[in-house]
Amino acid sequence: MSHLFIRALKGEPVERFPVWLMRQAGRYMPQYRELRKKVSSFLEFCSNVKLATEVTLLPQHLLGVDALILFSDILVPLIPLGIEVKFVPGEGPLLNAPSPEGWKPFNPDEVSYVYETIREVKKLSDLPLIGFAGAPFTLGAYIVEGKTSRDFKEIRKLYHSDRETFDATMTKLVEMLKIYLTHQVKAGVDAVQLFDSWAYTMSPSMFEYYANKHLRKLFEYLKEEFPSTPVIYFFRGSGHLYPAAKRLPVDALSIDWTLELEKALREIPDKALQGNMDPTILYADEETVVKETRKLLNTVALHRKSRYVFNLGHGLAPDMELQKVKLLVETVKGFKLS
Numbered sequence: 001m002s003h004l005f006i007r008a009l010k011g012e013p014v015e016r017f018p019v020w021l022m023r024q025a026g027r028y029m030p031q032y033r034e035l036r037k038k039v040s041s042f043l044e045f046c047s048n049v050k051l052a053t054e055v056t057l058l059p060q061h062l063l064g065v066d067a068l069i070l071f072s073d074i075l076v077p078l079i080p081l082g083i084e085v086k087f088v089p090g091e092g093p094l095l096n097a098p099s100p101e102g103w104k105p106f107n108p109d110e111v112s113y114v115y116e117t118i119r120e121v122k123k124l125s126d127l128p129l130i131g132f133a134g135a136p137f138t139l140g141a142y143i144v145e146g147k148t149s150r151d152f153k154e155i156r157k158l159y160h161s162d163r164e165t166f167d168a169t170m171t172k173l174v175e176m177l178k179i180y181l182t183h184q185v186k187a188g189v190d191a192v193q194l195f196d197s198w199a200y201t202m203s204p205s206m207f208e209y210y211a212n213k214h215l216r217k218l219f220e221y222l223k224e225e226f227p228s229t230p231v232i233y234f235f236r237g238s239g240h241l242y243p244a245a246k247r248l249p250v251d252a253l254s255i256d257w258t259l260e261l262e263k264a265l266r267e268i269p270d271k272a273l274q275g276n277m278d279p280t281i282l283y284a285d286e287e288t289v290v291k292e293t294r295k296l297l298n299t300v301a302l303h304r305k306s307r308y309v310f311n312l313g314h315g316l317a318p319d320m321e322l323q324k325v326k327l328l329v330e331t332v333k334g335f336k337l338s
């Protein structure tokens, strides 16, 4: 029988809802901070198979989660395109990219350490492993902006002022993502998640254009090539973007707290749902963490007995407490479905 996490995504019977957390292996963990000291740059860390494998595995023992996520970064596959990527402490990512016609053809072998890490993790753990990539809009937002931003105005400006270059950028990213994710699945990942962290900066009509013209092509390809590998789409801004997102050919939508859970359960009946809890719940006291988590799970259980995966609406932050994160995971695991 397949693992709880995969069964929940496929709508098969489960005895409880599974749990994993975005950014579950990261700076809030003293163990990560210790390993991180072994190399000077974050990208060097990601390309070190031994370190990346060790960090990917940390949440299995430290938290007891039901799935692991590959340790890497969404910006890693941009490097083979000839885009310069740097992580400057305190400033976040910095990029320097030519216009799309100047990108190199994506050579997946240039990031072979990603697939090697997947193979190593699969040797060492029986938990399902989630592969991932950035969604084309979020990658494009970083590329055009060159750095992180509060509202990613440059990519939206491009959409309105030079649609041809916007489309060329999205098309090239979709083509790269097809190859990159194919290599991840072939290396052994059990599910894939696409991160569209900056989707919320789009209007509903821009999102609809992007989702139908570009994003859909990537998901159609994945479903056709790998019909049994669940695909999860994480999009922030779920509250105003879900009407177009719910028509995408994916197995699960990972939603943030801007979409009311009841409404999501009612209006997206045919897909698995993941997430929704505001991560800042982890700054509340322990009793509140337990109470709010049970409340959310009770709401889900009123509507469905499978097709839900517990997660937060966004990633864990570096200043969160490991003990409280563990309590959150234990609370979900203690919630039995009868």
Ligand code: CP3
Pocket (backbone or CB within 6 Å): 021, 022, 023, 024, 025, 026, 027, 036, 042, 069, 070, 071, 072, 073, 074, 075, 087, 088, 089, 090, 091, 092, 093, 132, 148, 195, 197, 315
């Ligand atoms: O979830 C996991 O545990 C797996 C690893 C993972 C990382 N980044 C590790 C990381 C994943 C899935 C990502 C995805 C990612 N990267 C996203 C999408 C998810 C999200 O949070 O919205 C985005 C937007 C990025 C881009 C990125 N990478 C940012 C904005 C930063 C933070 C920069 C900073 O200095 O604050 C990173 C760096 C990064 N990625 C770190 C980790 C653990 C911190 C690096 C360090 O140790 O200094």
